[in-house]
Amino acid sequence: MIVLGIETSCDETSAAIVENGTLRSNVTAAQLDHARFGGVVPELASRAHQRLIVPVVQQALDTAGVRPNDLDGIAAVNGPGLAGALLVGLSFGKALAFATGKPFIAVNHMEGHLASNLLEDPRPEYPFLNLTVSGGHTQLVLVRSLHDVTVLGETIDDAAGEAFDKVAKMLGLEYPGGPAVDRRAARGNASAVVFPRPGLDRADDSFSFSGLKTSVLYYLREQAYDPTTASESFIADVCASFQAAVIDVLVGKLFRAAARERVRAVSIAGGVSANRGLRQRAQHVADTQGVRLCMPRMEFCTDNGAMIAMAGYLRLMARHTSSFEISIEPNRSLTRV
Ligand code: KG4
Ligand code: ZN
Secondary structure: OEEEEEEOOOOEEEEEEEEOOEEEEEEEEEOHHHHHHOOOOHHHHHHHHHHHHHHHHHHHHHHHOOOHHHOOEEEEEEEOOOHHHHHHHHHHHHHHHHHHOOOEEEEEHHHHHHHHHHHOOOOOOOOEEEEEEOOOOEEEEEEEEOOEEEEEEEEOOOOHHHHHHHHHHHHOOOOOHHHHHHHHHOOOOOOOOOOOOOOOOOOOOOEOOHHHHHHHHHHHHHOOOOOOOOOHHHHHHHHHHHHHHHHHHHHHHHHHHHHHHOOOEEEEEOHHHHOHHHHHHHHHHHHHHOOEEEOOOHHHOOOOHHHHHHHHHHHHHOOOOEOOOOOOOOOOOOOOO
16 A cells, blocks of 8 residues: 655645555655745745645655555645645645546644654554644644544643744744754753743643743843843753743643553654653653653654655545545644544
8 A cells, every 4th residue: 555645734845655554755845935034924835835746746756666656545634734835735636646546535734743653663552642742733632543532632822833933033043943942952051040831730731832932021021132142041041941841841741641541652743842852851751650652753743744644544544535525624623534
């Protein structure tokens, strides 16, 4: 069974081939044009997807040594994500499926992030508890199987990645903000500033990061912060202190829910799971508590075609294919199929 997966939900144009559950190729073109605007510009993103989709898919096929007629299914993301960006990948995927007479599978982007854990060896055993932390989502998901999931909690305001991006912007750091904060945090003192740990004391599984972001803003105002004159060490300390607060909340809530749900394996996925501080801390807690922790390798944390090809492959195996009538769903939720 050979499946092509296409990801175009935000600013990465990516395509991959999965054959019988094994990754054969993964090609990602990150759109760097957004950097000078300090964030993803939706219209730029869709134009770049249009420009990149053919060469990216071609390269994914070539690297795997696969021709379009060898495919058993074609999967593309149809939501959640940016409408114009989703349209490019979905239309391309449907057109290729129609032209080759192959089944088409519309994949939920969040299910794709869950599937990124299944690209690794060994895979987490079901049931496992996954924390998806990306630019648009913060979700704690109980995964009984990839097609039987329960969202235990989500963010009620900003996503974790969004908080990283906004704090980076306040500090005047380069785009994208997450990796910029991560790099500086590694050199800073995490106890330099005490920021709040929002929601850590609440028993439920929801998250909230907007208060933390505001605390950083107030602190910078109090210190009359000026990016042109601030010292490297001041910036590193703010990054480390902010990052430590986010990590405390994420790791605290993940492992508390894991104990309550009595799962033996947990996983972290999404762009923020590339954060080195988060990975180290989660590994430490997992080792202490005797829980198995799975994390996708760095290239599968941020958006990628491999996770879509894997999710598509598993849907195809379960005979969950989509009609050509299916459209984009920018607000698609994880639990509604
Ligand atoms: O999963 P993703 O590529 O796209 C979405 O589906 O949103 O996640 C992108 C998010 C951005 O907010 C980015 O700043 C964040 O992931 N990110 C990081 C790191 N690398 C990417 N956040 C913290 N530390 C990182 N190393
Ligand atoms: Zn994503």
